[in-house]
Amino acid sequence: MSKSIKNGRIVNDDWQILTVAEGEDAAGISIPAGRVIVPLAAWLSRRDELAARGDVGVWFASHEGPEALEADIGRVAVIAVNFPKFVDGRGYSTAALLRTRYGYSGQLIAFGDVLRDQFNYLMRCGFDTLRPREGRYDDAQLDAALTSLADFTEPYQASVVHPQPLFRRVARAGVQVKA
Template sequence: MPDVITSDGSIRQDDWVVVPRPADGESLDIPEQPALIPADLWLAGKEHFEDRDDIGVWLDSHDEPETLAGVVNELPVIAVNFPKFSDGRGYSIARLLRERLNYQNELRAVGDVLLDQLQFMKRCGFDTYVLRADKDINKAARCLNFFTQGYQAATDTDEPLFRRRAS
């Protein structure tokens, strides 16, 4: 099992497996362990997963998080896939989940996740991060807290720095 990094910089074993989208004509194969399945497939078969509290979903960068409105906090984990490091739509998805949909549970970044993105992901509301396999997980804690203050308001602070300094 790979490891996952938490927002406080600790490293733990990742028990969740990301289940890929099945090819056309194939059925969704969900393992007996905690699993993250495509959000649209969870929504389509939600009643089949009601007896399992170890099923979460993942959103691709082109998915609309609003499709989970009204049921978002029924999910223990929502993962957002970053298909490549230059695709920033996952940051917007995280903010929408936290700020508009008021998602309260674990929000995870998966895919092409790099060390220099971690602090920005944290500010957008991510709790956990699965680094790309070729990155050194032991450097993650330093990258999560590289800057002590953010200039802009984000999910971690409601006011920009100039207003915090004025008060």
């Protein structure tokens, strides 16, 4: 069972993320019982079967966009976004689009090569669960990472979490701010 940071707490995460070997057909993979997150291709080819289970989530590869799941947003239990390398930032946009354009309000997991330095930004883009690669952090390091989420209390820029930039959120004496 993997450890994750979910809604500001360290939890044991019982969602199994099902991956596909290179050259393997995602549509034909065997899906185990229990809480499982399947690749987008598996969901698209078997959506009715998987939706009927109720304990199935979908994950996006870094090159896949959320528009592919638009019609099924309400049918999945959880959505995850893979970060295959720490330098691949496309998942930030996927999360922001899921939260803002597509109105997804369920659990949104960032998994893969997610690093402590990115945790605050990932949360600001709409992720509520951060799942570093297995073995990346020990318990003490994960505790320290959790504490570091509070390092920046008032970001300047607008984000999914703070839709208004700082100058719109802060009232100053003698200055009237128009909405």
